[in-house]
Structure formats: structure tokens, C-alpha cells
Amino acid sequence: MILSFGLFTFIVIVLLWLFQTLWLDDIYRSLKLRELDRCADSAVSLASSAEDAEAFDEEIGTLAKKYEVCVSVYRISGFSAVQVMNKHVNSFCYIHNMNSQDTLNRLYRSAADRDGKYTELISLDALFGRNRNRGGEETDTGENMISVRLVSEESSVLMLLFNTELVPLHSTVKTLNAQLLWITAILMVIGVVLALILSDRISKPVRQMSGEASKLALGDYSVNFDGRGCAETENLSATLNRAAYELSKLDRMQKDLIANVSHDLRTPLTMIAGYTEIMRDIPGEATPENFQIVLDETRRLTDLVTDMLEVSKYQNGSQTLKIARFNFTAVIRKTLERYAKLREHDGYDIRFEADRDVWVDGDEGRLLQVVYNLINNAVNYTGPDKSVVVRQTVVPDPAGSGDGEVLVEVIDTGDGISEEDLPLVWERYYKARDFHKRANMGTGLGLSIVRSILSLHGASFGVTSKPGAGSDFWFRLKIMPSENGAADPIRPEA
Numbered sequence: 002m003i004l005s006f007g008l009f010t011f012i013v014i015v016l017l018w019l020f021q022t023l024w025l026d027d028i029y030r031s032l033k034l035r036e037l038d039r040c041a042d043s044a045v046s047l048a049s050s051a052e053d054a055e056a057f058d059e060e061i062g063t064l065a066k067k068y069e070v071c072v073s074v075y076r077i078s079g080f081s082a083v084q085v086m087n088k089h090v091n092s093f094c095y096i097h098n099m100n101s102q103d104t105l106n107r108l109y110r111s112a113a114d115r116d117g118k119y120t121e122l123i124s125l126d127a128l129f130g131r132n133r134n135r136g137g138e139e140t141d142t143g144e145n146m147i148s149v150r151l152v153s154e155e156s157s158v159l160m161l162l163f164n165t166e167l168v169p170l171h172s173t174v175k176t177l178n179a180q181l182l183w184i185t186a187i188l189m190v191i192g193v194v195l196a197l198i199l200s201d202r203i204s205k206p207v208r209q210m211s212g213e214a215s216k217l218a219l220g221d222y223s224v225n226f227d228g229r230g231c232a233e234t235e236n237l238s239a240t241l242n243r244a245a246y247e248l249s250k251l252d253r254m255q256k257d258l259i260a261n262v263s264h265d266l267r268t269p270l271t272m273i274a275g276y277t278e279i280m281r282d283i284p285g286e287a288t289p290e291n292f293q294i295v296l297d298e299t300r301r302l303t304d305l306v307t308d309m310l311e312v313s314k315y316q317n318g319s320q321t322l323k324i325a326r327f328n329f330t331a332v333i334r335k336t337l338e339r340y341a342k343l344r345e346h347d348g349y350d351i352r353f354e355a356d357r358d359v360w361v362d363g364d365e366g367r368l369l370q371v372v373y374n375l376i377n378n379a380v381n382y383t384g385p386d387k388s389v390v391v392r393q394t395v396v397p398d399p400a401g402s403g404d405g406e407v408l409v410e411v412i413d414t415g416d417g418i419s420e421e422d423l424p425l426v427w428e429r430y431y432k433a434r435d436f437h438k439r440a441n442m443g444t445g446l447g448l449s450i451v452r453s454i455l456s457l458h459g460a461s462f463g464v465t466s467k468p469g470a471g472s473d474f475w476f477r478l479k480i481m482p483s484e485n486g487a488a489d490p491i492r493p494e495a
Contacts, residue, residue: 002200003193010192014185021177026170033146034120037165040068041148044161048074048152058086065090071097071164077109078157085159095123095145096164108149109160117151122167143169206234210241217241222249254428266305269298308446312453322364322457326481329407330358330393332365336372337391340380348387349380355393359407361478367454368478374447375411375474384414384471395480404480412473418466426464427452451476 020028047060065072065088073096074086082105089097099105112119123145144167152159206228213224224245228238276295280287314320333353343349361368372391379389390412397405418426427448455462455476462476 002203003196006192006196007189010188014181014188017181017184021181022174025174025177029170030146030167033165033167036068037070037120037146037148037163040064040070040072041150041161041163044072044163045150045152048159048161054085061086062088069165073097073162073164075105075160075162076154076157077160082109082160091164091166093145093166094164095147096162108147108162109151112149112151112160119149121147121149123147143167203231203234206231206238210234210238214241217245217248220252222246222252262305262309266302269301272298308450311450312446320453320457322367324362324364326360326362327365328358328483329361329363329368329478330355332369333372333391333393333409336369336376339373340376343380349383350386350388351376351380351391352389353391353393357395358483359393359395359404360481360483361407362481363458363478364454368458371451371454371476372409372411374451378447378474379411379413379415379472382413382415382472384416386414388414396477404482406477407480408475408477410473410475412471414471417468417470417472418464419468423464423466448474 043064044061047057047064061072061074064070069090071091071094072086072088073084075082076085082102087097108119108121111121146165146167148163150161150163152161210226210228213226216224222245226238226241226245228234228236228241273295276291280291311320333355337351337353340349340351344351376389376391383389390410392410392412394408394410395405396408451474452462458478460476460478462474464472464474466472
């Protein structure tokens, strides 16, 4: 930053020296020449279009005052020259002080040889010598710039002489040199101070964020990135704070996953090992009932591993769908058949409410898994009344262009979910605090699988819940015409 400001200051100073000292005289001459030519061109135009001598005289006088240019006009007829106009505005004018006819002839010939235009720079020092001031020092008397224009008339030629004075700039340059020395020193100091202030303002938050990032890399998620100083670092710090929060949440979820999976694995493994030892060591204990317990616990292990593999597949995007049109209501009925034992032996009240059969386009096996996982979740967390309601509702299309959507709700009467936990229920590492209440039902990864399958189908889904009021998990799918094109009859539900 210091080097950049130093370079910028150096460039500014060099430009000031070039334009204010080295090139000042050239720029001044160029501007005066441009004004002189502009005045001469306007006067020539007036000479060609003026209606009478009085109007021409008045307009030339206006031009002379506007551009601060002395003007003399001669009418050349044969070998004689008669001055017809004289406008004097400068303190010293060469064309109004020349007494030599030879000089007038020379200017005329020079203009005639150059298509009626000629410009000449005359040094008054060469003509009159140098003046001396009161201290005896020689001073520059300056220069005059002369421009000549010839305008042809019927029997004569108008010779227009224009004179502008070039003021000596030596004293001005000396003054500017003294000023630039002070300006150079001031700019250098300001440049260094600004560089120090800005570099500290920009680098300080970067240094702070770099230190916090080092802590984050070592696993310290309590870091706080403070990028106050400029908009870019503030945006970066906000992003890094969000990343640190997400990483800390992911770390907690991973630890919870390890604890949950360890618990879920330990229980069936302990059961399998215990019953196997009993059947090995105690005669007569190799009964079908004990074998069934071992098989049930083995299935639990298999389900847990299967769900973990499914979550991994959906996470890396390797899972694909087999889309086909099928009776979705029939799939729900088929899923409910799996819970006949729970109804019969454990007293669960699992009801299905639907007004008609609907058809959808999707992967039948995966959507069956969605319904199964949602019912499993409801069975795990429903209230003491052991009531679960699966409700299918047809939502008409507001535009009337199709059959609308089917809304499926799985409702339990459990303790519900707090508002801050609602966004987390779909996470692959999330389980409720009392998830071991009915550990024999499910693996705790079902809702993550539900979210992945519904997302692949482009379905909308969500959950509505309040503490103490149960939960309502829902999703929507677009209804399609049935295979035979006829409306499906209404069927009574259990």
C-alpha cells in the first residue's frame, strides 16, 4: 500500500512539473496561436460578408476586444498600401509600431506565397534589445505573434494583420517551481500517512480473520470472525462465521450419529450374543422363540446398515429413480398391511382416510418407502392412545388445467416438536431427544431418506407441529390420469 501511494504521488508530482514548468511555455504559445487563428478566421469571414465599412469596423473592434488581439487592415492597390482600420488593445503591439514599408511588404509577400495565410513569431528582444529593471538586471521584453490574412476584392486586396502579445513566463515559472517544492513535500507526507492508515484498516481485519481461521482449522468452532473495516471484509467475515456455525453443527451431528449408531448396534448385538450363549450353554434353550429373537435382532442390524447406505447414496447423488405411473392409494394400503401385527397385538389404532384412488408418476418402491418411514416415525412418537392417522386428500388445481395434487398427511398424537427443532427433523444426523423411547421401531435415519426421495420426485413436503399437540408430516404429488382413463371409484378405508 505504501509503495502504491508512493508511486501515485510520484506520478502526480512528475505531471505537475511537466505541465507547470517544462511544458508551460509551449502550452501557452499553443493556446495563444489557437486564439489568434480563431480571431483571424472570424475577421476574414466578416470581411467577405460585411455590407458596409462601418459595420465591418464595429465587428472587427468587437473581435479585437474578445480575443485581446490588435488588428490593422490595409488596402493594397497596385504598389500602394493604405491603412483603412486600426484596433489597438495590447500594451505593446508590433504591427502598430512598425515604421518600415519593407516590413509590410515582407509580410504581404510571405502571405501571398502561402495562399493568403502567414504566421510569424517576433522577438522584441532582437528588435529593441533587453530592458533593465531598477536593480540593473536584464529582463525579457517578450514576443509578439503576428498573423497575416489576404482577402481579394474586385480591384484591390485587403491585408489583415493580427497581433497578440506573449507575456514572459520566467517569473511565473520561478513562482511555480517554489510552490511545487512545497506541494511535493506535502504530497509525500500525505501519501505516506494515507497509506499507513488504509493499509492498517484493510490488513487488520484480514490478520484477525487469518488467526481465527487457523483456530477453525484445528477444530475450534467457537471462533468469531470480525471483518469490520470495509464492505468486502465484512461480507467475508459473515460468510466465515456462517461456515464455522455450520461446521460446528455438522460436527455435533456427526458425534450424535456415532453415539446413536453405537447404541443401535450395541443393543441387537448384545441380544444376539446373549441368546446365542444361552442356546449354546443351556440344554433345551434352542427353542424357536429364542431363534426368532436372534432373527429379529439380525433384521434390525440389517435395516440399520441398509438405511445408512441409502443415506450415503442420496447424499452423493448416485441413487436413481424408476419412474412409472401407478395407483398411489394402493401403495399406501399395501404399506399399512405391514402394521397388522401392531394393530392386533400392541393395540395401535392406525387409520387410513381417503375419498378416492389417485394415480401418480414416480418410483413406486421409493414412494412406498416414504410412506413406510413416515408411518414408522409416527408409531415411534405417537401418544399413549397409540393413534396414527394417514390421510389422503385431493387438492384441486386452482387454474383448473389438471387433476390437481394429492396431499398425504401422517398425523400422530405425541409430544410434538419445538419450533427451533422443526428445521432439523429432516437432517440425516438428527434424532429427537427421546428417540430411544421405542428403539425397536426404525433406525433414526428414515426422515432423511424421506426428504431425499421426495426431493428427487420434485415434491413439496413439510411438517407442522407444536409441543404437546402431536405432529403432522405431509407431502404433495401431482395427480395423473389412471391407465384406463376412467375415474377411480371411492373405496371405504379401514
